[in-house]
Amino acid sequence: MDETLTPPPQSSEPPASTTSAASQEEEENTNGGDEPMPDSDSDDEAQQNLQLQALETELAANPSNYDSHVQYIKLLRRMGDIEKLRKARETMSELFPLSPAMWQEWTKDEASLDTGPEAFSRVLKLYDRGVSDYLSVSLWCDYINFVQEFDPLVRQCSHAGISKARELFERALTAAGLHVAEGTKIWEAYREFELAILLTIDEADTQAKEKQVQQIRSLFHRQLSIPLAGMNSTLLAYKAWEVEQGNLHDIESSDLAGIYPHVVSSYQKALDMYNARVHLEKHISSQDISDSERLQGYMNYVKFEQSSGTPPRVQVLYERAITDLPVSSDLWLDYTGYLDKTFKVGNIVTNVYSRATKNCPWIGELWVRYLLSLERGRASEKDIAAVFEKSLQCTFSTLDEYLDLFLTRVDGLRRRMAYTGEEDKLEFKIIRETFQHASDYLSPQMKNTEGLLRLHAYWAHLETKLGKDISAARGVWDSFLKICGSMLEAWRGYIAMEIEHGRINEARSIYKRCYSKRFPGTGSEDICHSWLRFEREYGTLEDYDHALQKVSPRLEELQLYRAQQESKSTEEKDNHLKRSARDKRKPEADITDEQVPAKRRREVGKNPKNVPEESKVQAQKFRQVAKVEEVNEKINKSDDVTKEQSTSGTNRAFSDQCTVFISNLNPTTNYEHIRNFFSDVGGVVAIRILHDKFTGKSRGLAYVDFLDEEHLAAAVAKNKQRLHGKKLSIARSDPKRGKKESSGQRNMKEQSAGSKEPDDTSKGDDGKETKSSISKRGGDDNIQIKGKNTFAVPRNVRPLGWISNKPKTEEDEKPKSNDEFRKMFIKKE
Structure with a gap:
């Protein structure tokens, strides 16, 4: 923004009817005070x-500082620099509405300088500007007195002068004649003027005299x-x-005796109305209440007046309220809303909006209503554009206010084109420029928001409907997707536009661009299903099959990801519950930790009734571990069956002499897919796909045995080729290399994703299965296995925190070689 408008502080706004004592004292010192000593x-x-x-430096740096303007004008007035003072007042008046007291000072200063025709005309314009800023009975009275004193036509009581004066009085009565507290001043001034005219009429001219008497009587009756x-x-x-x-x-007779009946009726009704408003008047005129209490008093008063159904009286009360509380945005919003419902169009409404935006320029809703009011009044494009540009110079509290302002401007331009029927390039060029301005300004702050999406969707819609340019509409969507490509609704909006215009192939190409993207929540699954529905409704069978081939692996991948996330969440929840249960244990239970573990187990065996609480928990853990091992053993046996089935029912031995190791397999790939993949190579002897021992799903790893080196070399040559959308990694399996590397490094290189072998059971050199022994708590000499890849451990490495029942042997102490470690997972004849 170019500048930030600072709202005028309410403390700088004196009451409408009086000037402050400081201002009066300052005026006396300026005009008629004693002259100071020369040195002073x-x-x-x-x-x-x-x-x-x-002050000049401050205003040059921040021209929107209200207090600096006020101090600058006061200082110039004290110094008597007329030209600078006049320029300073004009500058401030362009930015802010001036208080009635400031207008009174300005008009008096200008009237005291010169009384010539030019000066008189200049002061009249100042009074017209002053009475339009705020409602002030005192300022109206000054205006009337100035015209009566300095207007030669009015002083001469000529026909033109009388008409001019009466027109001014009627304006004053319309603006402030219904002011309950001070309106009487204008009525009395009007009557005095008419009485003065009566005295100037010749006694012989009875007709003119009677006409003037009737004029005065009518004023009394109206009042x-x-x-x-x-x-x-x-x-x-x-x-x-x-x-x-x-x-x-007789004046002293009963009050209403002898008065016209219709006057009596009107007076009684008006008196009742005044009595009903006395308590409300006292509340808003009290000097001992805060601004919020005064505002609430005005709101209660307004509701009371609205119930009577007299719009002019309600309007005058609103004017009184904004004079006392000029920077209350709620008051201005309520006032303008009432005018929109009651008057809707006309200079009255637009004038109030102009004043409202000068008093509270930081309220975006006021600017939006202002633009709509100008449009209802059939204002010119030049005037509406000027107000719109002025609104962009203000600072609003939320970005939505800027967005609403831009959209309101575009709405008006669109309606204007539809109303005039002139869909010319010049008009739509303005709409496009407005959209571009809004996008450039709001995109950095409103990235990935519904508001920014709505703006661009509206823009693309008008490009096709009014601009008749589908390419420009695509450009709008493409530029938006560069900013907010992670929004699912953006892609849907783009696709919907193409479908609406019957461009099925273009919509299909958008689906191909976005189906593999990651969207928040279930958006990734939703776009895949949306593509399938699209092909059912608009595509051929080949199109549907192609979409299904693309979408199915993606959906399976997403489903696997969701399952992993749910499993992780469940595990974290269980860990949290375990920690919570552990934290809730009583401190006395920790005493048992001082006992020797072996002794504690013997005591548990001797007297089960006196088993410590912690030992019971450990015993329960032992039983859970045993159950897990039983499940693992069953899974391992099922995996062995699967492996045996893959070798055509024969119990083969895998020597890894002509074997390739494959990684990055699609989870849906099976044995037949791998065999077909190597069909051009031939020589496939056996295929082993590694599965997760808990879920039973493929882990994306496999071994493939070949007849000879020739077939093996041809298979390795297919490295980096794709299968089911995945680029495979194919390398020769080399068991001998494991002798130079640790088993953990070997495992990480061949199983690149940190995968796990499915067996917890192992086979010794004799080919018999040996189950890991988990029975008792170990001591400090146990080997600690840390990290995630602890799923398969050589037999000489004991599980974390447990000891084996068998005595230690020299073979157990010696680390296993990579070849020996592999034998744990390979069947032998």
Whole structure:
């Protein structure tokens, strides 16, 4: 933004009807105070010059500082620099509405300088501008007095002058004649003017005199029908005047005796209305309440007036409220909303919006309503564009306000094109430029939001409907996807646009671009299913088969990922529950830890009834481990059956002499797929796919045996070729290399994904299965296995925290070679 508007502080806004004591004292010192001593005057002048330079520097750096403007004007007025003062006031008036007291000072200063025709016209314009900023009875009275005093036509009581004065009085009555507390001042000034005219009429001209008497009587009747303060005094003045005219004989008689019946009825009704409003008037005029309490008092008063159904009276009350509370955004929003419902169109509404945006420029909703009000009033494109550009210079609290402002501007341009029927390039060019401006400004701050998506979707829609350019619409979507490509709804919107215009192939190409992308939540699955539905409805059988071939591996991959995440979440939850249970144990249970583990186990065997709580937990763990081993043994046996089936029912021995190791297999790949993959090579003897011992699913690893070296070399040559969308890694299996490397390194190189062998059972050199012994807690001399890849351990490495029942042998102490370690997983004849 170019600048930040600082709202005018309410403390700088004096009441509408009076000026502050400091201002009056300052005016007296300026106009008629005693002159200071020369030395003191020189010191003051130097100090004022320094203050003036400081304020000018501040305003140059921040022209939206309301307080600096006020201080600058006061200082210039004190110094008497008329030209700078006039320029400073004009500058401030362009940015902010001036308070009634500031307008009164300005008009008095200008009127005291010159009384010529040009000066008179300039002051009249100042008064017109002043009374349009805020409602001020005092300012209206000054305006009327100035015209009566300095307008030669009015002073001469010419026909044109009388008409001009009456027109001004009627304007004042329309603006402030319903002001309950101070409206009487304008009515009395109007009557005094009409009485003065009566005195100028020749006694012989009875017709003119009678007409003027009727004019005065009409004013009395109008005033008596309005609830105003001092109604009783007005009634007495009216009766006294009627006595002078000979229509009444006694003022002291009963108040309403001898008065016209319709006047009596109107007066009684107005008096009742005034009495109903007295308590509300006292509340808002109290000086001992806070601004929030005053605002609430005005809102209650407004609701009361709205119930009476008199819009002019409600409007005057709103004007009084914003004069006292000029920077209350809630008040302005309520006021403008009421005008939109009641008046809808006209200069009254647009004028209020203009003032509202000057008082509260940081409220985006006010600018939006302002643009709509101008559109309802059939304002020119130039005026609407000027207001829109002005609104962009303000600072709003949320980005949604900027977005709403841009969309409102585009809505207006679109409706204008539809209303005039002129869908020319010039008009749509403005829409495109507005969209581009909005995208450039909002994209960095609103990335991956629904609001930014709505903006670009609207833009693409208008490019096709009004711009008649589908290529430009595609450009809009493509540019948006570069910013927010992770939004599923963005891709759906792009696809929906292509389908709407019957461009099926283009929609299919978008599906091909996005089906493999990762979206939040279930978005990745949703886009895959959406593609399949699209092909069912619009594609051929070949298109559907192709989509199914692409989507199926993706869905299986996502399903596996979800299962892993759920398993991980469940495991974390279980660990959390175990930690919570452990933390809740009583401190006394820790005493048993001081005992020797072997002694504790003997005590448990002797007296089960006195088993410590921790020993019971350990015993339960022993039983759980035994159950797990039983399950693992069953899984291993099933894996052995699978391996045996893959070798056509023969119990083969795998020597790894002509064997390749394959990684990065698709989880859906089976034995037949691998055999077909090597069909051009031939010589396949056996295939072994490694499966997870818990889930039974493929781990993406396999061994393939070949007849001879020739077939083996041809198989290795197929390295990096794809199978089911996966680029395979094919390398010769070399058991001898394991002698130079540790078993862990060998395992990581051949099983690149950190995979796990399915067996917990192992085979010794004699070919018999030997189950790992897990029975008792070990001591400190146990070997600790850390890390994730502890699924397969050589027999001489004991499980974490447990000891074997067998005594230690020299063979157990000696580490296994890689070849010996492999024999644990290879069947022998």
